[in-house]
Every structure is written in structure tokens, then in C-alpha cells.
Amino acid sequence: MTEQEAIAKIHSVYPSGKKNGLANMRALMQRLGNPQDSLAMIHVAGTNGKGSCCAMIERTLREAGYTTGMYTSPYIEVYNERIRLGGVPIAGDQLAALVERVFPHVEALAAQGVQITEFELGTALAFAAFAEAKVDYAIIEVGLGGRLDPTNIITPKVCVITEVGMDHMDYLGSTIGEIALEKAGIMKPGIPVSLGPQRHDALDVLMAAARGRGCPVYDPDAENVAETADQVTFDVRLHEQTIRGLTVSLRGRHQAENACAALGAISALRKQGVQIPLEAVRRGMAAVRWPGRLEAFGRIMLDGAHNDPGVRALCAYCDAWLPKEKTVLVTGMLEDKETRRMCERLASRVRRVVCTVPPNPRAMAAEKLAACFEELGCRAVAVPDAEEALARARSIAGNDGRILVAGSLYLIGEMRTLLRREKEFADVI
Numbered sequence: 001m002t003e004q005e006a007i008a009k010i011h012s013v014y015p016s017g018k019k020n021g022l023a024n025m026r027a028l029m030q031r032l033g034n035p036q037d038s039l040a041m042i043h044v045a046g047t048n049g050k051g052s053c054c055a056m057i058e059r060t061l062r063e064a065g066y067t068t069g070m071y072t073s074p075y076i077e078v079y080n081e082r083i084r085l086g087g088v089p090i091a092g093d094q095l096a097a098l099v100e101r102v103f104p105h106v107e108a109l110a111a112q113g114v115q116i117t118e119f120e121l122g123t124a125l126a127f128a129a130f131a132e133a134k135v136d137y138a139i140i141e142v143g144l145g146g147r148l149d150p151t152n153i154i155t156p157k158v159c160v161i162t163e164v165g166m167d168h169m170d171y172l173g174s175t176i177g178e179i180a181l182e183k184a185g186i187m188k189p190g191i192p193v194s195l196g197p198q199r200h201d202a203l204d205v206l207m208a209a210a211r212g213r214g215c216p217v218y219d220p221d222a223e224n225v226a227e228t229a230d231q232v233t234f235d236v237r238l239h240e241q242t243i244r245g246l247t248v249s250l251r252g253r254h255q256a257e258n259a260c261a262a263l264g265a266i267s268a269l270r271k272q273g274v275q276i277p278l279e280a281v282r283r284g285m286a287a288v289r290w291p292g293r294l295e296a297f298g299r300i301m302l303d304g305a306h307n308d309p310g311v312r313a314l315c316a317y318c319d320a321w322l323p324k325e326k327t328v329l330v331t332g333m334l335e336d337k338e339t340r341r342m343c344e345r346l347a348s349r350v351r352r353v354v355c356t357v358p359p360n361p362r363a364m365a366a367e368k369l370a371a372c373f374e375e376l377g378c379r380a381v382a383v384p385d386a387e388e389a390l391a392r393a394r395s396i397a398g399n400d401g402r403i404l405v406a407g408s409l410y411l412i413g414e415m416r417t418l419l420r421r422e423k424e425f426a427d428v429i
Contacts, residue, residue: 046162147185194264
């Protein structure tokens, strides 16, 4: 089986997959010998910042000398990104070998009427890959919610819940409290939990859940936060020690909050006796990379802000570092998002907008999105083809302007691929 055949196999279960709580996942993993039970894991939920938080924890553990696996979603450009070993996307031949081993079990379960979903299959592949590699630690990002997410069959060393906000309301609930309760579903009795900064209504729910399960809570705060266009620096206290001038190499003030959630997890591991020197923390935070999140390609910046909390964080960065009169926005959004509210936030921070279509069946038509911006008094044009949209934005911006590509992560992936084809960015991974 080739890499592409393996990825096609993974995607092939999408039309027939049928979620059944955690029963499908447990059935599949039992057939595989429950490899997840042999792993030391960190489980990360939340609305925004999950991927950045996972990347921070993973890089810090690697700097401390541990071998790592990391499972995140969605991918930006290629499926392999979802399963990383030592920070690197899984090799094509390894992925193919895993699919050859796991897929017959998917077919056997289908014959019994158990229809595994694509995300369940991907999660099983990640657990199998990490167990096969005998990683010291695996960092696992929740796909959706928490309580009923396929990743929630694990018993981790520590749980993390980043900012809870309004997203996926049709699945998780119509209020912050309801959504927070779903995220709290990853908490396990007695297992420590690290909380990123939360709104009060979310915090109340999460703290009540932690008390009810006897979970020690870690919630370090960032102090003396200083931001530049390229990084953020702050002080933070980890129990008996204070780290001053800790630098995170991801852009945006909000990354200090994501870093605190990650540092809470690191602190919990240290409390359990895991050797993570503070110098490893410094190196890890200073070296972390995460594609598609305020990622710069020359004068073009990509950011996967695809819900209102994400757009708020992006707008704070725009206010500080992207002058409105010089910024052209390229955007594409999905129909099931809070598009009007996101347009309202972005319209006042850019000079012009080029609307395009993300490669997803749920994508909003470029013309409809452009009309929304026009109604808000922001000049917009619809260019459905992404490559043409980028070319139009470059023409509008001129030599002195900046281009911000934001919206659906599907659009960010397409744009990132286009940019990496250019000679200037050919070496970017």
C-alpha cells in the first residue's frame, strides 16, 4: 500500500461512519490490543489554542530529553501532520504500514454493524503509532468537545482545557456553560487539570467539575506581558519557582494565555516527578512552531481564526501590528460559523477584502461573504479561486502593503501550499 492509497483508505470511511458515543472507539481499540493503555499521555481540550498548547508541551518535553508523539486536528496541508513523532509528521511508509494493520479491523467491525468514523480511525492510528514507537509521552488534542470525543478513552497523566468559547454550538450547547461542561468531560478522578484563562461562567463549571472529580487544578497566570510583532514575553510562577522573561516564539498576546495552560501541564508533570528543568521550558517555548497561526510568509500573514474567539485574538494582533490603511484581507469562511460577527470585527481593521472559497463542501459562497463586508461599509470583491484571490490581494496591496489571510483552516492550508511553491518559501515546512 502506498501513502496515497493509505490516505484514501482513511477518507473512505467518512460516508459510512456513524458515531456511537465511545463504544465504537473502545471496540476498535480492543481489537488492536488497547495500545493507548501503554502510553503516558497529556490530553488537551478547549475551543481555541489547543494546537498551540499541544505544540508548546511537546517541544518542551522534547527539550527535556523525552521522545514524543502528538496527535492534532485538523491538518493544514497533508494528513500526515495529524500524527507527529518527535515533532515531525509521520512518514508516508509508516502511515501506510499502520493503515494496512488497522484497516482490516475496521472492515471486520463494519461486518458486525459497527461503522467506525474517520476521526475514530485516525485516533486509533495515532495511538498505534505512538505505542509502536514507544514514545515517552503522547500529547493528544481533543477533536470536538471532550466528553464524547473519541480521544476520551484514555487515562492521561494530566488534562488541559484552554479557553472555552462559542463554537460547534449545534453539537456542544448554546451557552458557554453548556460547552464548558462538555469540555470538562475529559477530567478523570484524581488526575490534575491545567486551566487556561476562562470567562467566569466557563470557569465556574470547570472548577465545579474538578472539585467533583477530585482533580488538582493548575492555573498559572502570565505577568508583565510584553509583545513584539514576532513573539511574546512574560513572567510566570510555577509553584515555588518564578520564570522571568519567558519568551514564546508564537505571535500574539493570546499565546501567553495558551502558554500558561501548557505550563500548568508541565508543572503538574514536574509535581509527579517528571524531570523537566526550567532551562528546557525556556528552550521549548522559545523554539516552538505551529503552522497557520499568525505565520508570516514575508509580507503575507496566515491565521486560522475560524470562530469568534479566534478572530478576537487576531484583531488584537492587528490593532497592535497591522496598520489598517496598509492591510488587505483575504478570507473564506464556512456557512456554519458565526460569519456575521467575524466580519464585523475584521471589517474595521482592514482597507480592502478579497473573498474566496475554502476547499470544503460547507464553504460560504465568495459573493455572499463579500456582500456581508460591503454591508458593513468595507470594500470587498469576490474571487472564488484561491490562487487568483491571492494574486488580486497582492495587486491591491502594492509593494508597501500587507496581506492577511484569515478564516477557515481549509483556506489556510490551501494558501500555505501555494506560498510554499514559491522559491522564496520553498524551504518552509
